[in-house]
């Protein structure tokens with residue numbers, strides 16, 4: 001339809017004194033305008049006005065607003081009254097416009113605009129109208145019945161329908177009521193709430209304030225909203241992460257602490273009981289030590305997966321740290337549920353794990369505490385389940401123990417010992433004793449083995465066979481081991497200065513055998529003491545060589561390169577594999593005291609070992625020589641040196657020094 005035809009169609013509207021025009025959404029042009037509107041648009045020809053492209057410098061906000069209008073006209077027959085500023089000749093013309101939908105002859109929806117003439121307005125209010133139009137903040141004025149009286153474009157975009165009520169936008173009606181209560185009492189309210197929007201549920205920070213509708217004077221509520229979903233999601237993700245173990249994605253200890261009381265609330269009234277199953281993997285550290293931490297992590301992930309599979313959906317499965325897992329069960333007959341779960345855990349963990357191509361087998365030890373019998377708060381229950389777990393370990397691992405109040409004092413005292421050991425070094429409770437090593441031919445003291453001692457303030461002397469394994473387990477062995485080596489190196493220098501050249505031997509634990517830790521510890525100690533490495537020895541045992549791997553070979557070569565001698569300790573108790581002696585840089589061998597003490601039965605093997613050492617030019621020390629007969633055997637086989645109670649027990653350094661000055665074992669020439 002050309003402009004003339006349109007003029008005929010809308011001619012009657014030329015009689016209206018108000019400016020009226022029809023806007024074509026699709027072409028972003030004026031479709032038709034009456035005479036009064038031509039004045040407003042500063043044009044004299046309708047034809048020319050209809051040619052103007054109003055879309056060319058239209059802002060995004062205006063374009064969005066127009067789309068909203070079209071939508072609302074199509075679906076809702078809506079009518080709006082708005083303050084507009086148009087720029088017909090580059091200058092602003094403020095108008096109050098009533099806008100409604102109008103179908104063109106071709107069926108498309110257009111917009112009928114009726115301006116109430118140019119009103120003289122304050123610049124402030126003009127600007128504020130513009131700001132309202134363009135801001136991303138959603139602003140809505142609701143009447144006291146909750147219906148919207150006005151929405152700015154941003155608010156309109158966030159509402160599902162133009163007349164959507166405040167209440168209907170809330171996902172949680174309870175929150176709406178609470179907001180209204182606060183509004184009623186305080187006049188304003190600010191909350192972050194979940195809101196229905198055309199894009200689904202979003203988090204809006206809502207500020208509401210009571211006011212009056214400027215048109216009717218009735219009570220109204222002015223609501224401004226900002227979408228804070230991004231912040232809110234980041235927050236909840238952070239919260240989620242804080243309560244999760246990042247490795248396995250199971251709940252972590254904090255989550256257990258938080259959700260425990262919730263989980264057990266009211267269960268007694270419902271006739272239910274709860275149980276904490278504390279699961280620890282046996283010898284997990286060995287996996288870490290032999291295959292590396294990445295392999296250890298992969299194993300933990302797989303264990304977590306298997307545990308999750310075998311419980312019911314609502315049971316809490318958590319990783320408390322390290323190789324410790326926890327399952328919280330709630331059931332009518334919780335013991336039956338624990339027994340069922342125990343069976344599934346043992347089965348699931350018994351299946352070999354494929355860890356980076358290695359087949360790994362592992363077993364669990366499980367301790368159980370029952371709620372409320374063994375405690376009502378999570379700390380007590382965890383501690384008791386942990387105690388029960390220790391008992392399960394002491395009973396031979398790979399099984400479960402229930403906590404009971406008489407649970408072995410040994411377990412408690414072991415735990416107490418762990419705590420004490422952590423402070424033992426700094427409190428100076430760790431000491432070093434020295435056992436003389438005697439040259440069999442001359443009877444002269446030629447060396448000393450440094451042996452760690454723990455002088456416990458209440459329990460007295462605790463032997464290394466007790467505390468060294470604990471230190472290994474709780475990660476203290478490096479500190480203790482390097483303390484012993486440091487003391488021994490210093491002592492060696494002290495004896496040297498007073499005229500005795502002794503070779504001092506220090507025991508190493510398997511957990512000290514890490515290149516990056518051992519070498520700096522040894523060199524640091526030697527430098528500090530000003531010691532000569534040629535007079536220092538380190539003792540390792542066969543089991544440490546079991547893996548037969550290159551890393552161990554490199555490490556021992558590095559130790560040897562420092563000038564230290566490597567001694568193979570306790571030979572004869574383990575695998576007695578002479579192959580190690582060839583492959584690794586071992587210069588000396590100690591025949592274990594159990595061997596020396598059972599010569600009656602083991603003589604042939606002992607003699608074979610000695611002759612092998614001869615062949616390989618290894619020097620030999622006999623340990624644990626307690627009797628004259630044993631010494632005779634040592635002599636008969638030309639074993640160079642020995643140590644044992646026949647000569648002396650391990651002694652404090654000053655007692656050892658006195659012994660040196662008397663040299664009581666010297667053989668008369």
Ligand code: C2E
Pocket residue numbers: 435450451452453463464465468480481484507508509539569570593623624625626643644645646650
């Ligand atoms: P080991 O290295 O084989 O030390 C020899 C052990 O035999 C010492 O026990 C010593 O007191 C004992 N012994 C010496 N002569 C005789 C004897 O004639 N008869 C008997 N029955 N025993 C004798 P101790 O001091 O209790 O040490 C036990 C083990 O603890 C040591 O065995 C060693 O493996 C470990 N150990 C001691 N100190 C340290 C240390 O500083 N670091 C590490 N990693 N392990 C240590």
Ligand code: MG
Pocket residue numbers: 449507539569
């Ligand atoms: Mg030793």
Ligand code: MG
Pocket residue numbers: 569570590592593623
């Ligand atoms: Mg030994």
